[in-house]
Amino acid sequence: MITVFFDGLCSPRNPGGVAAYGYLIYRNGELLHRGWGVVGEGRGMTNNVAEYEALLAAIRWIQKNAPGERVVFKGDSRLVIKQMSGEWKVRSDTSRRYVPLIKSMLEGIDHKFVWIPRDENVEADALSKHAYEMHRRGRQE
Numbered sequence: 001m002i003t004v005f006f007d008g009l010c011s012p013r014n015p016g017g018v019a020a021y022g023y024l025i026y027r028n029g030e031l032l033h034r035g036w037g038v039v040g041e042g043r044g045m046t047n048n049v050a051e052y053e054a055l056l057a058a059i060r061w062i063q064k065n066a067p068g069e070r071v072v073f074k075g076d077s078r079l080v081i082k083q084m085s086g087e088w089k090v091r092s093d094t095s096r097r098y099v100p101l102i103k104s105m106l107e108g109i110d111h112k113f114v115w116i117p118r119d120e121n122v123e124a125d126a127l128s129k130h131a132y133e134m135h136r137r138g139r140q141e
Contacts, residue, residue: 001071004024006023007054008022009129009132019047021051022034022130033065037057037131039053046094051077071110074114074116075121076121076125077115083095084102085113
């Protein structure tokens with residue numbers, strides 16, 4: 001089984017700051033991959049955009065490197081988890097853009113979404129902060 005921890009941020013202000021994300025992918029408790037990135041800066045950037053982009057990046061990696069495996073997505077954004085689980089309605093333009101896309105990418109993949117408290121998501125949070133800091137310093141890794 002694959003477990004994905006994901007997180008996103010928008011700093012120094014939300015909305016309109018730098019949207020960055022991080023994610024970790026484990027198989028049966030063993031780290032397979034970790035990733036991070038910057039979505040953009042300014043208009044249209046929010047925490048939610050960063051969270052959804054983290055999911056997209058993780059799903060792309062899974063499609064390429066672990067197809068057909070059962071996946072559990074864990075995140076501390078109640079909005080993203082509840083919308084992706086179908087428990088909450090999709091109302092914002094951001095959610096209307098991302099939720100159908102992500103659901104279509106997950107077709108045929110046995111998966112579920114689980115909300116976790118922030119203190120159980122510290123590694124993904126640290127990766128999103130790392131991506132932000134690299135961007136702020138004008139560096140890439």
